[in-house]
Amino acid sequence: MSEAFLTSLDGSAPGLAHAAHVVGSAALGDHQPGSDLDLVLELSRAPGPDDLAALAAALTPELDLVCLVGGEPGPWGRDGAFHADATHDVTPVLLHQLNRCSTTLRGPRPRFAVTRDEVERYCRRNLVEYWRPLVELVASVTGPGRRDGVLWVAFGPARQWHTIRTGEVVSKSRAAELAAGHWPDLAGELRDLVAARRGEPVELTSAHREAVVALGSRVLASV
Structure with a gap:
């Protein structure tokens, strides 16, 4: 998937991507069938109209794309939709992943300036601002809840x-x-949820949803 993207991009915008790195589940050995592939490109230049057209044409729905221009946010794509404007965040956690646990397909290994304190502060803020409302939402439903929603909140x-x-x-x-x-x-329940994420025929029940809520609540209370 990533190789095909780079081949297509090189054909229409030579020299644009001077480095390419896979992050996320594929780089961490946990990629599941049907999961997106997270690809980060370091661009050699600020993309012009032809470059943007080439990026959009090469993008596929299975690829989550983040472009960096001199370490700053650039174009991005998700679910097959391309965004030419730099409206995504380059978070400390993304930079930390690039430095520590990415798979480099092209160019030098990443060496971004990010500290552990910055990563920790971001994670604490993300827990409160992003994950707490989702845990509360899962807690508010009855029964097993929506399978995809429960699995999303289970691990974050x-x-x-x-x-x-x-x-x-x-x-x-x-x-x-x-x-x-x-x-x-x-x-x-957590092991069942991992098996369900792998696509195994695990029936999720109210007990699994309640375990997700309990785990999220304990994490939030502990940090």
């Missing part, structure tokens, strides 16, 4: 919790394993 808070504690970025599945070890009363 645990990943932030582990990064705050250790500075390490881990996959969703690994975060669930670590949380299960820390809170063993939730271990059975």
